[in-house]
Amino acid sequence: NAGVTQTPKFRVLKTGQSMTLLCAQDMNHEYMYWYRQDPGMGLRLIHYSVGEGTTAKGEVPDGYNVSRLKKQNFLLGLESAAPSQTSVYFCASRQGAGDTQYFGPGTRLTVL
């Protein structure tokens, strides 16, 4: 099992460019999450999904969109990147019951 994987691992964008981050999990988990992590702020939830075809807003959703067309994949999109979106992005998944989340290795995004 690969667990939770994320692509790409690093990316540099210019202000106004767009990109999509891909998260994939092979554990058949129902719930998937996108977080961003900034120094001193812990993990903040951007968007999440409770099942295939569903998405919902988290704590800091502005400037991001997501899609969950397949159960194993959760995509995070930035339509027009801003420097404030420079961060490390983590994807996580979990089973329907219980709270233990399994995290991907992260994507470090820099917006110039």
Added chain:
Amino acid sequence: EDKVVQSPLSLVVHEGDTVTLNCSYEVTNFRSLLWYKQEKKAPTFLFMLTSSGIEKKSGRLSSILDKKELFSILNITATQTGDSAIYLCAVGRKTSYDKVIFGPGTSLSVIP
């Protein structure tokens, strides 16, 4: 507003020392408290606590929850340089199976 607070935010100790990390919370409909360790990349799960007064132990790490006083501690005895990491506390809620709230983390550095 639900929140999770951790203290200290950063800590430097010498190998062999014992450390105590603190996590307090103000969360409606508390269900569980989780501890994660984050080294260079993804957070990895350490403990999940749901009942007061029952210590969970794994090697040199242990944790306990006090649901009356709304806090948890994570103890690390005989610290090693490999314990250097950010330790994240998170709280899950009964009414919201889809989200947990993360604290800001405690950055622990263990020096030889």
